[in-house]
Amino acid sequence: MKMIKNSLNRFIPERINGQKQIPFKGVDKFISRGRIVNPPIRTCSEYPADGNKVVKSLKDALKKAGLKDGMTISTHHHLRNGDQLTNILFDTIHSMGVKNIRWFPSASFPCHSYLIRYLRDGTIHHIEGSMNGPLGKFTTEGKMKGVGILRSHGGRYQSIQDGEVHIDIAVIAAPTADPFGNANGVNGKSACGGLGFALADSEYADKVIVVTDNLVPFPCVPWQIQGNNVDYVVQVDSLGDSSKIVSGTTEMTKSPDRLLIAEYIAKFMDEVGIVKDGFSYQAGAGGTNLAVILFLKEIMKAKGIKARFIRGGSTKYLVELMQEGLTDYILDGQTFDLDGVRSMRDNPNHVMTSPFTSYNYHGKGNFASMVDAAILGATEVDVNFNANVVSHSDGYLLHGIGGWQNCLYSKCTIIAVPSFRDRIPVILDEVTTLCGPGELIDVIVTERGIAINPKRKDLLNAVRNSSLPIRSIKEIQKEVYEICGGVPAKPNVNKKKVVAVVKWVDGTVIDSIYKVIT
Amino acid sequence: MLGVKKGSAGKCGNNVRSDCFVEIELTKGKGIKSSLQSKVNSMYGQDINDLIITMCDFFEIKHAEILVEDNGALPFTLAARFEAAYKKLRPDDTREFLPSMNKNNYYLTQKDRMRRSRLYLPGNEPKFYTNAGLHKPDGIILDLEDSVSPSEKDSARYLVRNALCSVDFYGAERMVRINQLPMGLNDLKFVVPHNVHVILIPKCESSITVKDVEEEINMIKAMNNISAEIYLMPIIESALGVVKSYEIAAASDKVCALAVGLEDYTADLGVERTNEGRESLYARSAIVNAAKAAGVQAIDTVFSDVNDMEGLRASVLEAKSLGFEGKGCIHPRQIQVVHDAFAPSEKEIEKAKKIVLAFSEAEKNGLGVVSLGSKMIDAPVVKRAQHTIELAILNSLLDKNWNK
Numbered sequence: 001m002k003m004i005k006n007s008l009n010r011f012i013p014e015r016i017n018g019q020k021q022i023p024f025k026g027v028d029k030f031i032s033r034g035r036i037v038n039p040p041i042r043t044c045s046e047y048p049a050d051g052n053k054v055v056k057s058l059k060d061a062l063k064k065a066g067l068k069d070g071m072t073i074s075t076h077h078h079l080r081n082g083d084q085l086t087n088i089l090f091d092t093i094h095s096m097g098v099k100n101i102r103w104f105p106s107a108s109f110p111c112h113s114y115l116i117r118y119l120r121d122g123t124i125h126h127i128e129g130s131m132n133g134p135l136g137k138f139t140t141e142g143k144m145k146g147v148g149i150l151r152s153h154g155g156r157y158q159s160i161q162d163g164e165v166h167i168d169i170a171v172i173a174a175p176t177a178d179p180f181g182n183a184n185g186v187n188g189k190s191a192c193g194g195l196g197f198a199l200a201d202s203e204y205a206d207k208v209i210v211v212t213d214n215l216v217p218f219p220c221v222p223w224q225i226q227g228n229n230v231d232y233v234v235q236v237d238s239l240g241d242s243s244k245i246v247s248g249t250t251e252m253t254k255s256p257d258r259l260l261i262a263e264y265i266a267k268f269m270d271e272v273g274i275v276k277d278g279f280s281y282q283a284g285a286g287g288t289n290l291a292v293i294l295f296l297k298e299i300m301k302a303k304g305i306k307a308r309f310i311r312g313g314s315t316k317y318l319v320e321l322m323q324e325g326l327t328d329y330i331l332d333g334q335t336f337d338l339d340g341v342r343s344m345r346d347n348p349n350h351v352m353t354s355p356f357t358s359y360n361y362h363g364k365g366n367f368a369s370m371v372d373a374a375i376l377g378a379t380e381v382d383v384n385f386n387a388n389v390v391s392h393s394d395g396y397l398l399h400g401i402g403g404w405q406n407c408l409y410s411k412c413t414i415i416a417v418p419s420f421r422d423r424i425p426v427i428l429d430e431v432t433t434l435c436g437p438g439e440l441i442d443v444i445v446t447e448r449g450i451a452i453n454p455k456r457k458d459l460l461n462a463v464r465n466s467s468l469p470i471r472s473i474k475e476i477q478k479e480v481y482e483i484c485g486g487v488p489a490k491p492n493v494n495k496k497k498v499v500a501v502v503k504w505v506d507g508t509v510i511d512s513i514y515k516v517i518t
Numbered sequence: 519m520l521g522v523k524k525g526s527a528g529k530c531g532n533n534v535r536s537d538c539f540v541e542i543e544l545t546k547g548k549g550i551k552s553s554l555q556s557k558v559n560s561m562y563g564q565d566i567n568d569l570i571i572t573m574c575d576f577f578e579i580k581h582a583e584i585l586v587e588d589n590g591a592l593p594f595t596l597a598a599r600f601e602a603a604y605k606k607l608r609p610d611d612t613r614e615f616l617p618s619m620n621k622n623n624y625y626l627t628q629k630d631r632m633r634r635s636r637l638y639l640p641g642n643e644p645k646f647y648t649n650a651g652l653h654k655p656d657g658i659i660l661d662l663e664d665s666v667s668p669s670e671k672d673s674a675r676y677l678v679r680n681a682l683c684s685v686d687f688y689g690a691e692r693m694v695r696i697n698q699l700p701m702g703l704n705d706l707k708f709v710v711p712h713n714v715h716v717i718l719i720p721k722c723e724s725s726i727t728v729k730d731v732e733e734e735i736n737m738i739k740a741m742n743n744i745s746a747e748i749y750l751m752p753i754i755e756s757a758l759g760v761v762k763s764y765e766i767a768a769a770s771d772k773v774c775a776l777a778v779g780l781e782d783y784t785a786d787l788g789v790e791r792t793n794e795g796r797e798s799l800y801a802r803s804a805i806v807n808a809a810k811a812a813g814v815q816a817i818d819t820v821f822s823d824v825n826d827m828e829g830l831r832a833s834v835l836e837a838k839s840l841g842f843e844g845k846g847c848i849h850p851r852q853i854q855v856v857h858d859a860f861a862p863s864e865k866e867i868e869k870a871k872k873i874v875l876a877f878s879e880a881e882k883n884g885l886g887v888v889s890l891g892s893k894m895i896d897a898p899v900v901k902r903a904q905h906t907i908e909l910a911i912l913n914s915l916l917d918k919n920w921n922k
Contacts, residue, residue, distance in 0.1 A: 423558045488562060
């Protein structure tokens with residue numbers, strides 16, 4: 001494997017799974033030209049005139065779709081950890097004797113550790129998506145046949161649009177669908193919210209199969225997935241475990257240290273002048289993030305400030321904010337709890353949006369860079385403000401990227417992290433895996449202090465007389481190293497064996513993940 | 519204890535965080551065999567193994583099988599667990615393996631310092647230690663008494679000792695609640711040599727208890743050449759204690775405050791503890807009165823519903839109106855609420871400013887008598903005004919250079 005160095009001095013393979021790669025060149029430095037790819041021409045006369053595209057089984061649909069060795073199959077994570085369809089899909093592919101599939105999920109969950117058997121026996125060649133939990137362990141220990149590729153939600157869309165990934169067959173789990181293929185995620189026993197992450201696949205894949213456990217007569221309304229893009233519809237008894245598909249409620253953190261971080265963030269946003277009439281903000285569902293909403297709310301109420309819009313990740317906390325008149329709109333890309341689902345249904349100012357209004361690298365602008373602030377987590381950060389969100393300090397893959405990289409483009413990107421976890425320091429000299437370049441990260445907030453990126457002189461000026469604990473990142477790092485007992489050893493990995501790479505939002509390779517020596 | 523071959527301390531299991539389990543079995547021959555399982559193995563595995571070897575050398579353990587299951591324990595915890603396990607095998611070994619003193623931990627305290635909030639930390643739960651001071655309580659209590667089960671008392675002593683050395687308290691007053699006497703007397707040698715500021719004496723019912731603790735402290739101080747003052751905070755938790763509260767408060771000039779503990783007190787009366795607290799009004803007033811009579815602070819009990827911040831605030835305001843100057847906290851998020859509620863009102867601050875200014879004016883002019891308008895102001899009033907100003911500055915209600 002020939003390695004080359006990218007602009008962040010990270011080594012990346014020149015070729016991955018046979019495809020030539022472009023090394024990361026810097027934020028917004030790589031501009032692709034050419035044309036957005038097109039799906040093959042289809043002709044409506046080749047489809048049933050009565051609109052009934054139902055076939056008798058998933059196997060039947062896959063056969064008709066021309067499934068063969070080495071194809072790319074995409075799935076989506078709307079059913080979260082309750083998804084059983086993906087596992088059934090690969091049972092079927094396996095039973096058909098097909099091998100070397102490139103699995104292209106929008107994300108994976110612990111329930112997909114079932115698929116390790118198909119990674120072992122060669123049914124799946126490699127994963128391009130996220131590799132969490134047991135799948136991450138399997139990958140990092142070098143057991144996957146191909147090299148994994150991790151992309152952000154936006155990066156996944158980019159890779160489909162510019163032809164980096166060609167999807168042969170998209171399999172879309174639909175909590176409700178009609179025989180024509182119109183589908184949504186808001187109705188039915190497996191209701192999960194929106195189906196936004198399957199939009200690209202429904203438009204660009206060669207063949208699209210909708211699988212539902214709630215087949216209704218035409219029309220299925222609303223149709224988040226348009227039947228005009230769908231080839232086959234399959235009815236099954238169950239898509240998965242509905243109790244794990246959507247959590248009834250999201251819970252705010254009770255940890256005093258995380259609450260302290262959230263309080264610092266809200267106060268910081270206020271002191272630097274972000275919290276003002278008409279501001280906007282990217283919210284999420286993590287415990288610290290939810291707590292920030294509550295602290296912001298207190299400040300907004302006290303000062304009579306109203307936001308123009310909050311970009312969600314919506315939760316009951318955001319819904320309450322709108323009910324109390326503290327924001328004009330919620331622009332929702334993903335609904336996390338039932339209060340969010342209810343509000344979206346009842347309140348016209350709680351707007352369902354495609355996630356790709358924010359996460360679209362090949363769009364004519366996007367929402368992510370328009371919000372005044374975004375608060376994100378990380379597994380590690382380093383003294384140059386680079387951050388890691390996919391791997392653990394022992395070298396193991398842990399999480400997917402989600403929308404994390406895309407949200408880094410906000411006007412003020414704040415990383416909320418504890419300064420250490422148990423005995424694991426979070427601020428390092430160099431992150432284990434570089435997923436977000438420091439030039440996009442403005443502030444790191446820990447329970448031991450707030451570190452501002454030196455390039456943000458405006459923010460540093462704004463807090464010159466603040467009572468907040470503004471400190472240099474190295475000072476916080478030094479204190480934490482003293483607490484933890486010195487500088488931690490680097491992970492024990494084989495630098496010659498790349499098991500996965502992380503892509504930047506533009507399709508270039510930003511870092512490699514290496515085989516852990518066990 | 520003769521014949522005991524295996525000693526263990528600490529905790530293991532999936533839900534354990536920032537702690538470890540150490541088991542030591544002394545063997546005949548074969549040297550030291552250790553097996554380490556750690557979630558931070560790749561980062562600090564070598565350091566942990568080095569620590570084990572260092573500690574074996576220190577205690578001259580030549581032949582042993584040592585098992586360490588580590589869930590991210592910090593070095594002070596690892597060392598405490600190892601030592602506790604070893605001392606179960608050799609209880610007569612008086613050598614102590616002490617972590618080096620954190621350079622930020624040498625500060626001293628004062629008898630009349632502010633004690634608005636004191637945060638209780640369970641003595642055998644290391645995960646709460648390191649960040650407690652970040653929440654800025656006036657005091658942090660490492661508790662050896664009610665929060666530690668009888669089987670863990672020994673382990674907790676080593677952990678509390680090591681925490682006093684190693685953990686940065688970020689300026690909070692360093693307090694330890696010892697066990698009820700006589701067991702509590704044995705706790706003292708673990709904490710007195712390590713710059714503890716205040717010893718809390720639970721279930722205090724007699725001046726003799728206070729004197730016993732003071733005597734033991736003095737003995738340990740003398741043995742260790744310690745000159746720093748260590749103050750005492752007796753906790754009154756029984757009907758008899760209330761009756762004896764003045765005698766207790768006046769038992770020693772080292773007593774800095776008298777605290778009340780209402781869980782045990784209401785149990786002693788055989789009544790239910792209510793939010794209104796009518797059943798304890800007498801006791802609380804008696805304790806405030808006894809404390810003031812003896813010239814020490816009166817400190818209120820804890821508020822135990824951590825989710826009810828409004829209730830906490832009301833409870834502090836009530837305590838303040840009775841004459842209490844501090845409140846116990848069992849969760850860091852209670853601290854700010856307590857401080858806010860103890861903060862003086864704008865009117866109180868304005869009045870205090872006038873008094874303090876009049877006092878300094880009188881001092882400048884060499885006058886023995888201070889007057890404000892037509893009123894004479896005596897010393898206790900000036901002192902209270904100064905206290906109000908101090909509180910106002912601490913709560914950012916007044917600039918510290920207000921009189922410049």
